[in-house]
Amino acid sequence: MSKLLNWVDARFPLSEFVKQDLTGYPTPRNLSYWWNFGFLAGFVLVLQVVSGLFLAMHYKPDASLAFESIEHIMREVNYGWLIRYIHSTGASAFFAVIFIHMARTLYYGSYRAPRELMWWTGQGLLLLLMATAFFGYLLPWGQMSYWGAQVITNLFRATPFFGDEIVIWLRGGFSIGDATLTRFFVLHYFFPFLIIGLVLIHLVALHTVKSSNPSGINLAAKDNIPFHPYFTAKDLYGLGVFLIVFCFFVFFSPEFFIEADNNIPANPLKTPAHIVPEWYFLPFYAILRSIPDLLGGVVAMGLSVVIFAAMPFLDRSHIPGGARYRPVYRILFYIFVLDFAVLTYVGAVPPSGSLVVIGQVATFIYFALFALLPFISKAEEKWLCKRGLPAEVEELLKSKSSPDKFNCPL
Amino acid sequence: MNQKTMTFLLFGSFLFLTANSRASSDVSLAEVDFDHSVENIKSGAQVAMDVCRLCHEFKYIKYRNLLEIGFNKDEVDVLRGDMPLNTSILSTTKPEIASKLFGMMPPDLSLMAKARRGGARYIYTLLTSYSMDAEEHVDNKLFPGIKMPDPFAYAIRTDDVRQKELDQRIENVSVFLQWTSDPKAKERRRTGYYVIAYLIVLTFLFYLLKRKVWRTLK
Incomplete structure (x- = not known):
């Protein structure tokens, strides 16, 4: 066995890779459970790819057969119901895990130097994930699938000059039809390849800059511990907790994330009374609806998703540490999470009276937080410097071995 | 208010709002x-x-x-x-x-x-x-x-x-x-009880493993 390994090692850095990037990979010892979500996102990705592969063996991407083939999977295929509910619940789990992963990054300031590329590849992954989920939602060919795709592809009408042509080009016809279903199936199958590729880049970047940690300050080498066995054990425990919640939905409430209307076959002649996207699109959908103008709404919605990428520029404070040592930033973070929740709610219910106003205010707050961040973060830096940094930060920075240096500019 | 309570409250309110948005549109049955x-x-x-x-x-x-x-x-x-x-x-x-x-x-x-x-x-x-x-x-x-x-x-x-x-x-x-x-609802729920029970035991073992491993750390 060791002879074989030597043979491989002479030709490929296998042992070196395993040691440097898997078992011996240096990890900050103070990571909290919020750092489990990156691993969980990777796990859900594998779960989706594998369950999706088996679904694709029985699914028929044909407008006259798609709906029936899903019922065939649910009723006739051995454990088809399990595979399908894992996949449909998995989509929601993916977004839940990613949203928490992003919230952790925002809270602890993990997007700051030197981890900007991690944040931007993550932003790319979010966009790919959203696209994949959107393509996948058409495949069951239910009423909500059909009309959701109709509404979203219709947004491209806002494109200047070529609006109508682009919509027809995307759909492969004047409305959603068989051509759309086939191409969405192909893209739904193809996009995960892009996701996997970008995940690898995300991981290479991670292994260059290493994990951030709750203190927000890069720790001295002695405070890093090998990934195995410490974080393999911790990730397994986190995975167990995640799976309990996940399986609860799969086995006991699998239709929780599926709109009742999607159990009615797509009918191009009958618009549902109330078209809602999946829950993970609701905040962005609420922003779209809050702007009365179509082009304005589309731009605002797009901006609300990609604006995260600007965080490394918008946050101008040099105070080390995340929200933990930055009281003003912390308040902004909590306002943002609450605002996100309000937008989710507004996106889910039919727009009426006061809710329209609430949605508009929440949209305004959403963008105002990002717009004001450069000024607030700078002012906060000055204020904290005048007041003196928290004792823990001073101590961490003073410890000779910490690679981070920071001096108040005052 | 400490950080944990705050996080709990925020994610709680998020779940509440999301769940409510579905319930509120139910007609009275x-x-x-x-x-x-x-x-x-x-x-x-x-x-x-x-x-x-x-x-x-x-x-x-x-x-x-x-x-x-x-x-x-x-x-x-x-x-x-x-x-x-x-x-x-x-x-x-x-x-x-x-x-x-x-x-x-x-x-x-x-x-x-x-x-x-x-x-x-x-x-x-x-x-x-x-x-x-x-x-x-x-x-x-x-x-x-x-x-x-x-x-x-x-x-x-x-x-x-x-x-x-x-x-x-x-x-x-x-x-x-x-x-x-x-x-398949009945079969699904029956399987579900076994799966959840198994996962609870497994997760508890993982927890013990994690504690044991981390105790070696000085």
Whole structure:
């Protein structure tokens, strides 16, 4: 066995890779459970790819057969119901895990130097994930699938000059039809390849800059511990907790994330009374609806998703540490999470009276937080410097071995 | 307020708002404590075969599936006539005639419970919401202007005994339609108990493992 390994090692850095990037990979010892979500996102990705592969063996991407083939999977295929509910619940789990992963990054300031590329590849992954989920939602060919795709592809009408042509080009016809279903199936199958590729880049970047940690300050080498066995054990425990919640939905409430209307076959002649996207699109959908103008709404919605990428520029404070040592930033973070929740709610219910106003205010707050961040973060830096940094930060920075240096500019 | 409480409150409010946004759009449906026993499903199936099947199809249920809810081979043979066991249950009235009669194709019933918020409760409420006004005009309170004529003659029920009997029949039909929409529900829940129990034990072991591993750390 060791002879074989030597043979491989002479030709490929296998042992070196395993040691440097898997078992011996240096990890900050103070990571909290919020750092489990990156691993969980990777796990859900594998779960989706594998369950999706088996679904694709029985699914028929044909407008006259798609709906029936899903019922065939649910009723006739051995454990088809399990595979399908894992996949449909998995989509929601993916977004839940990613949203928490992003919230952790925002809270602890993990997007700051030197981890900007991690944040931007993550932003790319979010966009790919959203696209994949959107393509996948058409495949069951239910009423909500059909009309959701109709509404979203219709947004491209806002494109200047070529609006109508682009919509027809995307759909492969004047409305959603068989051509759309086939191409969405192909893209739904193809996009995960892009996701996997970008995940690898995300991981290479991670292994260059290493994990951030709750203190927000890069720790001295002695405070890093090998990934195995410490974080393999911790990730397994986190995975167990995640799976309990996940399986609860799969086995006991699998239709929780599926709109009742999607159990009615797509009918191009009958618009549902109330078209809602999946829950993970609701905040962005609420922003779209809050702007009365179509082009304005589309731009605002797009901006609300990609604006995260600007965080490394918008946050101008040099105070080390995340929200933990930055009281003003912390308040902004909590306002943002609450605002996100309000937008989710507004996106889910039919727009009426006061809710329209609430949605508009929440949209305004959403963008105002990002717009004001450069000024607030700078002012906060000055204020904290005048007041003196928290004792823990001073101590961490003073410890000779910490690679981070920071001096108040005052 | 410390950080943990804050996080808890925020994610809690997020869940609450999301869950509420679904609940708030539910119409008020009858509160029924359904008994999903196989006997009830079977009685419901018998009513459905006698009444609903006149106009509606049960596209995703095949005659052989009736064997799973307590029908015996002979009973199924009577229902299917010369249709093979492995065919979907279709309506006894030709679809063209039914759609001419009602102005639309009567919808497939096998997925109906899943296709309406509230499932069996929706179906129960719908079937018990027929009533007659002073001009002897029958309409449905849950679905005004519904094209389906009162299938159980609920609007013209005469006395309490008759009403009780009808309520029971409608309850059984609702339970049956819940089954046709999700025939694997029982198997799924049974498997679920084992899976969750296994996961709880496994997670506890992982927790012990994590603690043991981390204790070696100075």
